[in-house]
Amino acid sequence: xxxxxxxxxxxxxxxxxxxxxxxxxxxxxxxxxxxxxxxxxxxxxxxxxxxxxxxxxxxxxxxxxxxxxxxxxxxxxxxxxxxxxxxxxxxxxxxxxxxxxxxxxxxxxxxxxxxxxxxxxxxxxxxxxxxxxxxxxxxxxxxxxxxxxxxxxxxxxxxxxxxxxxxxxxxxxxxxxxxxxxxxxxxxxxxxxxxxxxxxxxxxxxxxxxxxxxxxxxxxxxxxxxxxxxxxxxxxxxxxxxxxxxxxxxxxxxxxxxxxxxxxxxxxxxxxxxxxxxxxxxxxxxxxxxxxxxxxxxxxxxxxxxxxxxxxxxxxxx
Amino acid sequence: xxxxxxxxxxxxxxxxxxxxxxxxxxxxxxxxxxxxxxxxxxxxxxxxxxxxxxxxxxxxxxxxxxxxxxxxxxxxxxxxxxxxxxxxxxxxxxxxxxxxxxxxxxxxxxxxxxxxxxxxxxxxxxxxxxxxxxxxxxxxxxxxxxxxxxxxxxxxxxxxxxxxxxxxxxxxxxxxxxxxxxxxxxxxxxxxxxxxxxxxxxxxxxxxxxxxxxxxxxxxxxxxxxxxxxxxxxxxxxxxxxxxxxxxxxxxxxxxxxxxxxxxxxxxxxxxxxxxxxxxxxxxxxxxxxxxxxxxxxxxxxxxxxxxxxxxxxxxxxxxxxxxxxxxxxxxxxxxxxxxxxxxxxxxxxxxxxxxxxxxxxxxxxxxxxxxxxxxxxxxxxxxxxxxxxxxxxxxxxxxxxxxxxxxxxxxxxxxxxxxxxxxxxxxxxxxxxxxxxxxxxxxxxxxxxxxxxxxxxxxxxxxxxxxxxxxxxxxxxxxxxxxxxxxxxxxxxxxxxxxxxxxxxxxxxxxxxxxxxxxxxxxxxxxxxxxxxxxxxxxxxxxxxxxxxxxxxxxxxxxxxxxxxxxxxxxxxxxxxxxxxxxxxxxxxxxxxxxxxxxxxxxxxxxxxxxxxxxxxxxxxxxxxxxxxxxxxxxxxxxxxxxxxxxxxxxxxxxxxxxxxxxxxx
Numbered sequence: 001x002x003x004x005x006x007x008x009x010x011x012x013x014x015x016x017x018x019x020x021x022x023x024x025x026x027x028x029x030x031x032x033x034x035x036x037x038x039x040x041x042x043x044x045x046x047x048x049x050x051x052x053x054x055x056x057x058x059x060x061x062x063x064x065x066x067x068x069x070x071x072x073x074x075x076x077x078x079x080x081x082x083x084x085x086x087x088x089x090x091x092x093x094x095x096x097x098x099x100x101x102x103x104x105x106x107x108x109x110x111x112x113x114x115x116x117x118x119x120x121x122x123x124x125x126x127x128x129x130x131x132x133x134x135x136x137x138x139x140x141x142x143x144x145x146x147x148x149x150x151x152x153x154x155x156x157x158x159x160x161x162x163x164x165x166x167x168x169x170x171x172x173x174x175x176x177x178x179x180x181x182x183x184x185x186x187x188x189x190x191x192x193x194x195x196x197x198x199x200x201x202x203x204x205x206x207x208x209x210x211x212x213x214x215x216x217x218x219x220x221x222x223x224x225x226x227x228x229x230x231x232x233x234x235x236x237x238x239x240x241x242x243x244x245x246x247x248x249x250x251x252x253x254x255x256x257x258x259x260x261x262x263x264x265x266x267x268x269x270x271x272x273x274x275x276x277x278x279x280x281x282x283x284x285x286x287x288x289x290x291x292x293x294x295x296x297x298x299x300x301x302x303x304x305x306x307x308x309x310x311x312x313x314x315x316x317x318x
Numbered sequence: 319x320x321x322x323x324x325x326x327x328x329x330x331x332x333x334x335x336x337x338x339x340x341x342x343x344x345x346x347x348x349x350x351x352x353x354x355x356x357x358x359x360x361x362x363x364x365x366x367x368x369x370x371x372x373x374x375x376x377x378x379x380x381x382x383x384x385x386x387x388x389x390x391x392x393x394x395x396x397x398x399x400x401x402x403x404x405x406x407x408x409x410x411x412x413x414x415x416x417x418x419x420x421x422x423x424x425x426x427x428x429x430x431x432x433x434x435x436x437x438x439x440x441x442x443x444x445x446x447x448x449x450x451x452x453x454x455x456x457x458x459x460x461x462x463x464x465x466x467x468x469x470x471x472x473x474x475x476x477x478x479x480x481x482x483x484x485x486x487x488x489x490x491x492x493x494x495x496x497x498x499x500x501x502x503x504x505x506x507x508x509x510x511x512x513x514x515x516x517x518x519x520x521x522x523x524x525x526x527x528x529x530x531x532x533x534x535x536x537x538x539x540x541x542x543x544x545x546x547x548x549x550x551x552x553x554x555x556x557x558x559x560x561x562x563x564x565x566x567x568x569x570x571x572x573x574x575x576x577x578x579x580x581x582x583x584x585x586x587x588x589x590x591x592x593x594x595x596x597x598x599x600x601x602x603x604x605x606x607x608x609x610x611x612x613x614x615x616x617x618x619x620x621x622x623x624x625x626x627x628x629x630x631x632x633x634x635x636x637x638x639x640x641x642x643x644x645x646x647x648x649x650x651x652x653x654x655x656x657x658x659x660x661x662x663x664x665x666x667x668x669x670x671x672x673x674x675x676x677x678x679x680x681x682x683x684x685x686x687x688x689x690x691x692x693x694x695x696x697x698x699x700x701x702x703x704x705x706x707x708x709x710x711x712x713x714x715x716x717x718x719x720x721x722x723x724x725x726x727x728x729x730x731x732x733x734x735x736x737x738x739x740x741x742x743x744x745x746x747x748x749x750x751x752x753x754x755x756x757x758x759x760x761x762x763x764x765x766x767x768x769x770x771x772x773x774x775x776x777x778x779x780x781x782x783x784x785x786x787x788x789x790x791x792x793x794x795x796x797x798x799x800x801x802x803x804x805x806x807x808x809x810x811x812x813x814x815x816x817x818x819x820x821x822x823x824x825x826x827x828x829x830x831x832x833x834x835x836x837x838x839x840x841x842x843x844x845x846x847x848x849x850x851x852x853x854x855x856x857x858x859x860x861x862x863x864x865x866x867x868x869x870x871x872x873x874x875x876x877x878x879x880x881x882x883x884x885x886x887x888x889x890x891x892x893x894x895x896x897x898x899x900x901x902x903x904x905x906x907x908x909x910x911x912x913x914x915x916x917x918x919x920x921x922x923x924x925x926x927x928x929x930x931x932x933x934x935x936x937x938x939x940x941x942x943x944x945x946x947x948x949x950x951x952x953x954x955x956x957x958x959x960x961x962x963x964x965x966x967x968x969x970x971x972x973x974x975x976x977x978x979x980x981x982x983x984x985x
Contacts, residue, residue: 123548177872177900180924191431214600214622224504224532229660231694260932271882312654
């Protein structure tokens with residue numbers, strides 16, 4: 001049995017050491033997040049009841065909102081002052097009724113908006129990939145997707161597949177256009193949503209691809225039969241992923257292939273033109289030389305049907 | 319699954335059983351508890367509905383012309399009574415089993431994509447989620463399988479369903495320590511047409527029965543401590559089985575109809591069975607921490623070791639040829655066994671540091687390593703006659719493969735002004751792969767590949783005002799080693815995205831994306847370029863109360879060429895071109911109302927037209943009218959048209975009108 005190589009162990013130990021330091025640092029708290037306000041309510045805080053006087057609709061909707069926990073619970077230290085947890089002290093605003101006297105997270109810089117959300121949500125499992133997510137890098141704030149005041153079947157964020165897709169398409173119009181092609185995953189029909197494959201909070205895989213089971217690409221959540229391991233692996237599946245041959249968002253070609261005819265998907269790698277070392281590429285030599293004039297040799301999949309990997313045949317015949 | 323649907327329908331009834339009058343003694347005991355409950359999470363007011371939601375059902379007619387197999391491969395909507403949607407939320411005023419239950423199900427009644435989802439939660443006690451989908455995969459495109467047989471259910475066709483079921487249960491959600499359990503199942507079943515391949519002499523289309531399933535069980539604990547540390551420890555296991563079968567009896571002359579040395583090849587019977595069993599156990603640990611206000615850390619480590627055991631048999635009779643021995647024979651039996659073991663290690667660590675108010679530094683490192691050990695064995699027994707044994711052909715291998723991928727990335731983000739953030743970074747990607755070489759390899763049984771790529775990153779985010787925002791991303795790379803001829807080599811990728819709120823009711827959005835990849839190696843000559851430009855307009859006068867309009871247009875081009883050796887090993891170029899126009903729109907109009915009710919009309923749809931290597935067109939216009947009959951009942955009617963055409967494969971085109979009418983009941 002093969003074991004993980006030594007530098008992986010070293011990495012793991014380094015990670016453990018890093019987190020041990022982190023825990024130690026957190027206990028020390030020289031620069032840890034500010035503790036919740038003291039139990040004694042400072043004068044500038046007005047309390048949620050004061051907010052209700054003018055914003056009754058939001059106040060009532062908020063009762064069914066997941067953030068109601070902030071209002072009623074003690075964990076975050078904002079009990080009875082949930083509104084001011086995000087909007088800041090509201091005493092002055094309550095006196096003046098001026099919008100200028102209250103913090104409006106939706107109008108702040110995205111990084112500042114996120115900072116407010118992360119006051120409570122900083123270290124959560126969904127945020128393991130947050131730092132690396134393209135959303136974070138591109139200053140897409142939490143409130144771009146999450147409606148903090150909203151209530152209803154969707155809660156803070158779209159839950160129905162069609163609503164999720166609509167939300168994502170609001171920015172990714174070019175990607176949504178790919179789903180109008182004839183061969184695509186069934187997103188326009190509402191059978192799937194963008195978050196079935198992508199984690200909007202980020203992932204350690206490229207393009208925020210979801211991971212399933214043992215950190216495998218999210219594709220295998222539905223296509224478990226392609227997961228392997230196979231006794232005869234087709235290297236591109238593992239090395240380049242599904243996108244080596246498929247366009248998952250949509251294609252004009254059957255089975256979402258990158259090329260109009262199957263043979264070109266194969267022949268572009270299995271070219272019989274070996275590249276000299278050191279720039280050698282894998283798979284350049286074809287498994288056999290066929291008479292490509294014959295239709296039966298023009299679709300490689302007719303015989304090599306187990307191209308995702310085979311349990312029995314080295315040539316992926318069965 | 320029909321029972322599941324019935325359950326979804328019954329749950330609301332069970333959840334609101336008539337309340338029994340409380341006994342005096344019980345009332346006294348219940349009073350403090352109720353007060354406490356109110357503090358935790360206020361119950362809905364007495365006047366509020368305990369259940370809200372809707373049910374959509376109706377009847378669909380489908381009128382199609384053209385290639386029905388293509389219609390099923392692309393659209394696949396069927397005719398008949400349909401339950402198009404159920405969506406409800408229950409707020410249990412008594413909070414007996416749950417505080418809130420959300421359930422929704424779509425596409426039931428024979429539709430190709432049926433889904434169901436249930437969320438139930440009780441504050442601080444549990445959080446339960448159930449998700450189910452059953453998606454039909456039908457594919458019978460003659461142009462894909464055999465262009466010379468442009469009709470019917472032919473080779474490489476399949477009619478299958480894939481089912482996904484997910485269950486997850488979080489205990490004590492919101493607390494410091496949250497144990498959780500989850501189960502996922504993915505399975506496929508159906509039938510298709512595969513080929514049974516007899517060497518390279520002939521291949522015979524045979525009906526197959528496809529069955530596979532993957533079960534995943536996992537459990538763990540999440541620890542969230544004072545908002546500065548989170549640790550998740552998870553252990554999971556996976557089981558897999560694949561029981562595909564093929565059975566045939568009759569006369570099948572295969573795709574090679576030319577006699578071979580005067581004899582016609584024929585398959586008269588086949589019995590083929592796969593018995594694949596797999597299992598895996600994995601351990602995962604992930605953590606995030608914020609030891610200081612200016613530093614966030616994260617890391618993840620995983621180890622898994624999936625294993626597959628192979629049992630395969632096939633028995634075929636007919637008239638076959640073994641050209642290497644100039645032998646004709648009447649049958650063959652294959653027995654395949656073997657195992658594959660694949661230890662998989664992956665890990666990543668990183669941090670985000672903010673040494674100054676305007677500066678962020680993000681560093682990440684990851685590795686992903688697959689090490690395979692496989693030992694397949696295939697024994698082929700040739701039967702000269704049904705009772706006379708011929709030569710044995712044994713294929714055995716015992717080899718190891720390794721795939722190691724590593725990536726290190728550094729990003730620096732600097733707020734030049736309060737409106738402009740600049741980004742710059744560097745990514746280094748490297749790895750190596752040892753894989754089984756092709757049978758004709760001249761360099762041994764294993765092939766070796768390497769990956770080494772340097773990537774420069776840049777970008778900016780500009781928010782001129784609340785109305786205008788611009789994002790720009792650039793990635794340019796140079797590779798010393800790549801795995802495949804078509805891999806990204808020397809490339810640049812540019813993406814720009816802008817949003818502009820032209821007026822209170824009018825918003826514009828534009829996207830631009832370009833990717834250019836070159837590999838000038840004399841034996842490759844790969845040139846790839848793609849562009850994608852899109853413009854979207856959203857017009858919602860008066861907040862969209864009367865009318866709202868959405869329009870999107872996208873223009874994309876792909877151009878690719880790469881050298882290869884074609885017929886008789888003569889140099890050839892694989893060229894692919896695509897020039898596509900895509901447009902979609904939706905216009906929602908609130909029609910003049912009556913009796914306090916407002917009918918709604920929607921029109922729009924999409925079109926896709928492409929030219930190039932595979933010119934095709936796909937039109938999907940739609941119209942929808944929703945007429946409220948009373949406050950909680952509306953009559954919905956929808957017309958959709960699907961028109962698909964291909965210039966080179968005219969026989970694959972279809973035109974279908976899909977008309978549906980039904981009621982929506984809501985509360």
